Amino acid sequence: MTETGTRARSRATVVTDAGTVYSHTTIRVAGNAHVGEAPFVLLLVDRDDGGRQLGRYRGDEPPAIGTRVEVVELVGDVPVYAPSEEGR
Amino acid sequence: MGEAWIAGVGSTKFGRHPDRSLLELATEAGRAAIDDSGIPPERIGAVFVGNLVSGILTGQELLGPLVAANLGLRHVEAVKVEDACASSSAGVRLASHMVGAEIHRAVLVVGAERLTGAPREVFTTSMTAAIDGDTEAASGLTFPGFWALVMRRHEHLYGTTREQVSAVSVKNRGFGVRNPLAQFREPVTAADVLESKPIADPLLMLDCCPVTDGAAAVVVASPKLAWRHNSPAVRISGSALVSGPPRVADYDDVTVHDGTVVAAERVYAAAGIGPEDVDVAELHDCFSIAEIVDAEDLGFFPKGEGGPAIAEGRSRTVVNASGGLLSKGHPTGATGCGQLYELALQLRDEHPNQVPGARVGLAHNGGGTTAAVTVHVLERLS
Numbered sequence: 001m002t003e004t005g006t007r008a009r010s011r012a013t014v015v016t017d018a019g020t021v022y023s024h025t026t027i028r029v030a031g032n033a034h035v036g037e038a039p040f041v042l043l044l045v046d047r048d049d050g051g052r053q054l055g056r057y058r059g060d061e062p063p064a065i066g067t068r069v070e071v072v073e074l075v076g077d078v079p080v081y082a083p084s085e086e087g088r
Numbered sequence: 089m090g091e092a093w094i095a096g097v098g099s100t101k102f103g104r105h106p107d108r109s110l111l112e113l114a115t116e117a118g119r120a121a122i123d124d125s126g127i128p129p130e131r132i133g134a135v136f137v138g139n140l141v142s143g144i145l146t147g148q149e150l151l152g153p154l155v156a157a158n159l160g161l162r163h164v165e166a167v168k169v170e171d172a173c174a175s176s177s178a179g180v181r182l183a184s185h186m187v188g189a190e191i192h193r194a195v196l197v198v199g200a201e202r203l204t205g206a207p208r209e210v211f212t213t214s215m216t217a218a219i220d221g222d223t224e225a226a227s228g229l230t231f232p233g234f235w236a237l238v239m240r241r242h243e244h245l246y247g248t249t250r251e252q253v254s255a256v257s258v259k260n261r262g263f264g265v266r267n268p269l270a271q272f273r274e275p276v277t278a279a280d281v282l283e284s285k286p287i288a289d290p291l292l293m294l295d296c297c298p299v300t301d302g303a304a305a306v307v308v309a310s311p312k313l314a315w316r317h318n319s320p321a322v323r324i325s326g327s328a329l330v331s332g333p334p335r336v337a338d339y340d341d342v343t344v345h346d347g348t349v350v351a352a353e354r355v356y357a358a359a360g361i362g363p364e365d366v367d368v369a370e371l372h373d374c375f376s377i378a379e380i381v382d383a384e385d386l387g388f389f390p391k392g393e394g395g396p397a398i399a400e401g402r403s404r405t406v407v408n409a410s411g412g413l414l415s416k417g418h419p420t421g422a423t424g425c426g427q428l429y430e431l432a433l434q435l436r437d438e439h440p441n442q443v444p445g446a447r448v449g450l451a452h453n454g455g456g457t458t459a460a461v462t463v464h465v466l467e468r469l470s
Contacts, residue, residue: 025233029232030212031209038228052339054336055227077226
């Protein structure tokens with residue numbers, strides 16, 4: 001896909017993706033590709049559109065199971081979540 | 089289908105073998121299993137070698153023909169089997185098909201792995217070869233991370249506690265003290281677990297199996313051949329290889345590993361037994377929480393009760409008398425054959441942590457996100 005295509009998809013996803021935290025962990029020992037990023041929080045999120053997805057969390061302290069979150073960024077195909085606007 | 093027996097077993101010590109190659113370890117275990125069986129090598133028609141990351145970490149492939157040739161076996165069907173951490177037990181499943189269908193009278197299965205010596209990040213990366221590279225590996229998921237997600241959910245749904253999870257490590261490290269093949273021979277306390285380094289919250293270092301080199305092997309043979317050569321055999325009365333969810337997001341419920349549930353149903357039906365009949369079991373405790381989930385999915389306890397049951401010692405079945413992966417070690421591709429080695433010794437009354445009168449043994453081996461599952465039921469021959 002072209003650069004433009006990727007950006008268009010990202011923008012659409014950012015607007016619509018929200019969900020509820022199903023589980024979480026903080027990775028402290030990472031593989032080679034992510035070693036400089038550790039520690040980082042991973043969330044398993046039940047999305048409002050019905051699927052479940054693994055993503056990153058923007059923040060050091062993971063949100064509790066059941067917290068409402070939304071996608072604020074896509075890094076490649078990986079969604080990055082933050083607490084949902086509706087919950088603030 | 090005819091029966092298949094495990095006619096002989098062999099194993100190297102599990103641990104660090106910095107001066108020995110993967111092939112040396114594999115050859116030692118394979119030769120030991122053939123010798124143990126008493127079956128002449130020329131009767132072996134096929135060789136399966138279970139291995140996960142040899143190509144990545146050691147640069148060595150062609151393991152099937154190399155192990156066969158090193159053992160002096162010529163013109164056999166020789167191939168590597170890869171099913172992540174269930175590689176060699178998947179090989180045993182395939183061997184049992186071949187023997188049961190009378191394609192071969194005897195098949196050698198060797199599991200072998202060389203993991204130590206690589207930098208930690210390189211090792212962790214090699215293990216993520218068993219995570220879906222198109223989706224979840226990109227997020228930075230590791231195997232401790234997968235089991236941490238499972239543990240958080242288990243805590244949330246059933247109130248499983250840190251103390252209960254630590255009890256698994258304490259129990260299995262205790263068993264390892266008397267197993268001469270184990271990597272760790274020192275016991276640990278619940279306080280030691282709690283004070284160990286965080287790896288993927290809430291999992292700590294002493295919740296995690298070590299990085300291990302080793303090899304183990306079994307000879308799967310027809311009853312007739314084993315009988316003729318007076319092999320110290322045990323019966324394979326149930327054998328299942330089942331695929332499960334290969335991504336954590338694919339689970340309906342991450343605390344229920346459906347590959348294990350289905351494999352257990354199949355072997356219990358084949359063997360005509362239930363979980364209450366199992367005397368001794370080797371479960372895939374790659375992380376302490378995993379033994380709790382495995383034991384529940386195998387029907388040893390109702391879902392959610394594994395934590396308190398194990399912590400209070402309420403299990404009828406003696407689980408991981410070898411020390412398990414937590415203590416004996418986890419040379420990934422070799423682990424499945426290592427579990428069957430331990431069970432065979434139990435059913436032959438030869439185990440260093442012998443369960444008196446053990447008649448029925450069960451091995452559960454899981455690969456990836458419990459995406460490749462084998463369960464075997466072995467029985468003492470009366």
